[in-house]
Amino acid sequence: MAAEVYNKLTMLRWASPVMLLLLAIPVGIGLLMVLLPAFGFMPAIGGYEFTLAHWRDLFGVPGIVRSILLSLLAGIVTPAIALAVVFLFMASASATGLDRWVRRFVSPLLAIPHAAAAFGLVFMIAPAGLLARLISPDLTGWDRPADLLIVNDSYGLAMIAGLVIKEIPFLLLVAITVLPQLNPAQRVSMARSLGYGPSVAWLKMVAPGLYPLMRLPLVAVIAFASANVDVALILGPTLPPTLSVRLLGWFGDPDLSMRFMAAAAALLQLGVSLLAVVSWLLGEKMVSKFYRLWVRSGNRLGGDSAIFFLGRTLLPAALVVIGGSMLALFLSSFSLSWRFPHALPASWTVQHWVDAIPGMGTPVFNTLIIAAVSTTIALVLVVGSLEFEQRSDRKQSSAMWLLYLPLLMPQVVFLFGMVVFAEFFYWQPNLWLVIFGHLLFVVPYVFLVLSEAYRRLDPHWSQLAAALGASPSKTFWRIRIPLLLAPALSAMAMGIAISASIFLPTQLLGAGRIATVTTEAIALASGGSRSTIATWALLQSLLPMLGFLVALFVPKILWRNRIGMQEG
Amino acid sequence: MFRKTLKVFVSAVLCLFASSGLAVEEDSAEWLSIVKEAQHQTVYFNAWGGEIRTNRYLEWLAGEVESRFGIHLQHVKLADTAQAVSRILAEKQAGNLNNGSVDMLWANGENFAALKQNNLLYGPWAESLPNFLLLDADQYPEMREDFTVPVEGYASPWLRAQLVFYYDSEYTQQPPGSMRKLLAWVKANPGEFIYPKPPDFLGTTFLKQAVLELSDDRALLYQPVSASHFEQATATLWEFLDELHPWLLRRGRYFPVSGAQLRRLVLDREIALAFSFNPHEVALGIASGELPTSSRSYVLDGGTISNVSFVSIAFNSPNKAAATVVANFLLSPVAQLRAQDSAYLGSMTVLSLNKLNKADRQKFLALELGSAAPRVEQLNRKLQEPHPSWMAAIEQAWLQRYITN
């Protein structure tokens, strides 16, 4: 009996090393494949010597400083605004119907791919966008759109706005997942009994406890915002664009000698993302100092109504913008002719959908298989390593940071290295290679969503179960899993959404042979027909949306008669 | 054992075929053995997948080569051809020399140049194709040159392209017929024109068109670029652009990044004048609702840049025989007719009508172009691409000049 227990532990023991190696090795190799060319070594295209020339080239590129600053700015400002909006909302939210509704429907919004949301946003706010159309020409007198630089502005404000509205649902989901562990209702009512206004009470009593639990997801947001390509391409500045966009261009330059400078730029991008993270962590120290002063000040009502007002407006406004963007895409997917200043298409067609449907079978099938397999593997690994952590009562190893490497590194960089690596072993591009590539991104997000909830689950539950004579596996299946069902399903939905949305790993590791909804959508997006883009963007959102709806409603239905399982 | 011998034999034939440099007959033993080898092979055709029409055309092609030759053709849809270039490069880096994943690819000029220069292509084979004769390459030198880079049989022509301008006839009836007139037109219609930012393909084509028109000594542009020639040949271009930019959409503080965005800007009435590399663009755009019905296209008075796009075979493709057969079929009158037909692909054929039999020629002549397209005599005003070294130099200089820290 004891030996069996021991064996189970040894099995579990492997989960986290396997997971880390699985992620770190390919990323490490990919990194190496960039490190060498960045310093001049790439025999396949005639680079045999160590040189710093490519770095000199890189820093001689016109506008490079501005590109770097844009990436850095996006990396820091995006999480700051998104976090503020989410916290203000949660501070002002109460158990009212609207808030419950917002919480419930925010997660399906995560299913919308970044590019789709960005594209939708352009179609909302551009000079020829839906908003301008609604008031033109009657109110504005514009029969041609005003010549205003609203999107693609030089400071990247539109890009940051696009990133913010996409990250808000993510941070809100994470916050909602971990919040119940903090007993927020109890904390707030305690503070209110001491005379604090409700919103101030939340910010003073709950927020300081919640923030540390959100640090890792925030790091992911920082990395994403500073290195993203999709949103920057659609909404970002063009003279010059962000570093990430230029880097991708250099990697794709037909002039293969550009690969050297591209490699140097990739390292630079990695440095910029790291710098953004470090600046955030330093900024956090400063802010927390002032925050603590405010918490201690004893001020009970100051600003309560302002907080309440901002909280009730900002986040819903962001959601309205996403909703509006989706509506714009929806209309567009049925439009045949839709010129400015018409607020609705002048003529309608189902042709775009009819065009899309016959070829959808294989991509949808592949998307489902890849998402299901990679998410399942990721879940097993993540739960395995978390469960080992619990049973062996070990602290999280600092090696867990390795998990976030794939999120911190520019994708194009290590994926290209991985292709070389796979080719080196004559691994033909196939479904498994693609699934493996997806794991690199699915695992960190599944971990991100699940780990805090898992670790913060009151240890008394398991102790109690053990004291009642339940074996570790009975405790796991009968107690921990059900108690953690909601966060586990959220994590799965997140994994599916990530898998369904990623493009480069599928394209590169599958040599383009494994068509998914996203690869089709992106190939068609390059052709630029607005209606086709809209149709495929909606198709792309559909599948992950189902995952989030399942994650949302299964626990609701399952626990409909269990008061203690209802989220606080 | 037997299969192995067969394989050796066939690759010998392929070699012979490839090096002969002369088109073989469709019923010659050489070609027939290639066709036989091609049977049951799978060809991964890496081609831009950004357009439903192109994708449909390639689906049709897959069906045809399956039923005619037993070749299984799969379209690998690329968002950017450079992806396939990267892939072949990675394979070479890893030492994968004969089992590559890219068989055939539709490579634009720059990509082709990079592939050829880095020995990533199989060849020469293209001039040995039976249908090569239909191109009349002696009459049309552009069939042997891609951006003035000699193709030397490493790629086979597929489609023809030419820069055409288009305008919204609801807004203007007198579009400018030259670069100089364009400047005057934009000053009279501020914010009604823009061009994509280099290194976008269409954006650089616009710059090349401008430099060809504005330069005092056009001949310089057909030789490799040198520092002194560059100054001399492009001075007028920079003068022109400096003067043009303040009158562009958003006063030159923003540039679109693709031809697709130009179409959207026209549809949104942001601009009234744009350009494309497909003479059928306007007809197709109107049909799909991407362009207003009032769009019309034309060719500049002094002619516009024209080129041919090619398909190539990767050096490490394991299915070279089948790829060769597909490339040959692409040049057949059946395939070309469908490519030119605006009901299907809506591009321009590379075949020389004089080389076709009468029945086929009649079919081509019977195709309707539509009122939105430029007239045929306009399309005869062609300019050759400058030497590719100019493209990189102009791109560089453009970035230096218009991007600041």
Next chain:
Amino acid sequence: MGVREHILELQDVCITLNRQAIVEINRTIKAGEVLTVMGPSGSGKTSLLAYIAGFLGSAFQASGRIVIDGKDVSELPAEQRKAGLLFQDPMLFPHLSVGENLRFGIPQGDTNKQELVMCSLQEIGLAGYADRDPGTLSGGQAARVALMRLLLSRPRVVLLDEPFSKLDATLRSEIRLQVFERLRKAGLPTILVTHDAADAVAANGQVFQI
């Protein structure tokens, strides 16, 4: 249910935190006896119980033996020690019904689980509550279910960590009475951790002061 007599011996138990001994104890608790452990907050009472039950945190070191019915269990995993626990909160598993909560602790081999659950519900005055959501029980009801769940798991010793501290005064003495009576009846050696002197009096056994 034949009552078996159990006995718990703590032999030279010493728990250290940061190289400092926080608890040292050497006692024998016989069947039906209650040892009351008292001490200021943070003195290590909960840690002592955790050590006995088999989940002392890795921050602590401990030496000495825990002997139940003459067998050293110090190296056994928690679920094989059969040390029943009650905390401040009744901690009924929120996703299981009242009946399922009771059933959870019944040892594998038992065939008449259903019957057992029904009988025990009747015994604590909650007949017909098997399918109820534990979230809908009153504090007193929940406390009784928790106690019954513990008894059904047939523990050999029982550890109580301030189990009455959250109950209001009237309920408190009533529940306290019930608990002690049942534990005594079941012949279980018990350790009670508490702040409340009244608890100690009611327990009517040895007192250990940390």
